[in-house]
Amino acid sequence: MNGSTPDPRKIDSYTESVRGRFEDRLGHMVEIPTVSMDPAYKADIERGAQAAAMLLRECGASYAEVVPTSGNPVVVGEFKAGNSYPTLTIYNHMDVQPAQEPEWKQEPFKFRKEDGRYFGRGSTDDKGPGITALFAAKYAADNGIRLNIRFLWELEEEIGSPHFEEFIKNRLPSLGTDSVLVSDTIWLSAERPAIPYGLRGLKPARLQLRTGGKDAHSGLTGGAARNPVGELAQVISRLYDAGTGKVFIPGFYKDVAKPSAAEIKSFLASGFNLKKFMTAHELKSLRTTNPREVMLRIWASPTFEVHGIAGGYTGPGVKTVVPPWAEAKVSMRLVPKQDPKKVFGLLKAAVKKINKDVEVIEESGLAPYLGPFTGPYADAAREAVNFGFGASPAFIREGGSIGAVVTMQKHLKAPIMFIGLSLPEHGYHAPNENYDWGQASGGMKTFVAYFTRAAGMK
Numbered sequence: 413m414n415g416s417t418p419d420p421r422k423i424d425s426y427t428e429s430v431r432g433r434f435e436d437r438l439g440h441m442v443e444i445p446t447v448s449m450d451p452a453y454k455a456d457i458e459r460g461a462q463a464a465a466m467l468l469r470e471c472g473a474s475y476a477e478v479v480p481t482s483g484n485p486v487v488v489g490e491f492k493a494g495n496s497y498p499t500l501t502i503y504n505h506m507d508v509q510p511a512q513e514p515e516w517k518q519e520p521f522k523f524r525k526e527d528g529r530y531f532g533r534g535s536t537d538d539k540g541p542g543i544t545a546l547f548a549a550k551y552a553a554d555n556g557i558r559l560n561i562r563f564l565w566e567l568e569e570e571i572g573s574p575h576f577e578e579f580i581k582n583r584l585p586s587l588g589t590d591s592v593l594v595s596d597t598i599w600l601s602a603e604r605p606a607i608p609y610g611l612r613g614l615k616p617a618r619l620q621l622r623t624g625g626k627d628a629h630s631g632l633t634g635g636a637a638r639n640p641v642g643e644l645a646q647v648i649s650r651l652y653d654a655g656t657g658k659v660f661i662p663g664f665y666k667d668v669a670k671p672s673a674a675e676i677k678s679f680l681a682s683g684f685n686l687k688k689f690m691t692a693h694e695l696k697s698l699r700t701t702n703p704r705e706v707m708l709r710i711w712a713s714p715t716f717e718v719h720g721i722a723g724g725y726t727g728p729g730v731k732t733v734v735p736p737w738a739e740a741k742v743s744m745r746l747v748p749k750q751d752p753k754k755v756f757g758l759l760k761a762a763v764k765k766i767n768k769d770v771e772v773i774e775e776s777g778l779a780p781y782l783g784p785f786t787g788p789y790a791d792a793a794r795e796a797v798n799f800g801f802g803a804s805p806a807f808i809r810e811g812g813s814i815g816a817v818v819t820m821q822k823h824l825k826a827p828i829m830f831i832g833l834s835l836p837e838h839g840y841h842a843p844n845e846n847y848d849w850g851q852a853s854g855g856m857k858t859f860v861a862y863f864t865r866a867a868g869m870k
């Protein structure tokens with residue numbers, strides 16, 4: 413079967429035959445609220461990890477194990493074909509975003525099935541794609557595809573993977589792999605699959621300024637008293653131009669690796685649609701309306717962002733106080749060759765130069781990622797998506813960050829490919845999150861085709 417094309421009708425009849433079981437298992441996982449951001453869900457994280465390991469075993473994995481870390485556990489499972497065959501590692505995460513949005517039309521952790529659509533938090537990010545890959549692995553094992561398929565299911569992705577590196581380092585000798593497949597990304601549209609090969613990094617920080625002990629009366633002290641909210645606003649305005657987005661921090665752009673001509677060509681051929689982009693994110697207007705410029709900005713350029721400013725009076729009307737403190741929550745999205753530690757140093761130096769009293773507090777960051785978008789694995793991914801969905805994928809970069817990917821690149825030293833199954837309308841990190849049978853069945857077909865190709869590559 414190595415190197416050949418799988419039989420599409422055989423896979424179609426397989427997917428139809430497992431549909432009920434797939435829905436049942438997805439429902440079971442969605443109903444365990446594995447929210448990693450909130451410590452109140454710690455017991456559900458444990459329960460989710462055990463249920464995930466059970467699911468792997470039940471689908472025929474040769475072994476499945478819940479591996480503890482100093483944070484949340486990682487679930488490892490493997491379908492073993494034999495030591496002489498290549499190994500593919502598939503990464504997904506089983507933790508989810510919180511679900512407090514008022515727009516939910518249902519209980520977020522109650523699984524609901526409606527016309528082939530599956531509602532509930534975590535259905536598309538990332539439990540649905542993970543279970544899709546698992547059902548494809550079961551097909552591969554039952555049909556003699558000569559590939560060892562190992563699953564790594566993380567439970568801290570939504571909080572930046574703080575203990576994933578600890579897990580990888582501890583288990584390194586047993587994690588040797590020929591390649592890695594990540595299924596945790598979004599298509600450009602329902603008609604246009606996307607294979608991202610680059611991710612931005614992230615460096616968040618807090619800027620704090622205290623100039624007094626309590627609220628002061630602006631009539632009695634105003635004019636002489638310093639105003640920390642105003643001073644932080646002044647600092648921010650000297651760190652970047654909010655109109656254009658240009659960053660003024662000295663040295664900020666120095667290490668930026670510009671995208672190659674071939675990459676820009678691939679961006680332009682991606683079918684990115686500015687109107688759909690604005691509608692999907694409910695943006696009323698943008699800093700630029702040139703689609704090429706927008707793609708370069710969101711996929712391949714670094715940013716400075718202000719997420720919030722706290723301090724002073726925020727109730728109804730105007731209370732005329734001079735506030736004693738203020739805090740700005742900021743972050744920088746980083747692109748290849750920029751180093752989060754180094755960029756934080758540049759930010760701190762720039763802030764101190766503008767206002768020496770501002771404290772710059774470091775938050776943990778993520779390095780940017782850049783992988784190949786040509787070569788045998790990229791060809792295999794392109795052909796597999798075409799086989800599964802009858803549509804050609806666009807090779808693009810993604811503006812977000814997946815911390816685990818950088819860790820796997822560093823320690824596993826194997827090529828990484830991204831085949832995501834989520835659609836923009838699936839409500840990723842949003843209310844009424846959903847996944848659908850079309851993406852699940854097409855995804856199983858895609859993965860089987862990819863496994864068949866990977867079995868011939870060593």
Ligand SMILES: [Zn+2]
Nearest residue numbers: 537538569596
């Ligand atoms: Zn995700």
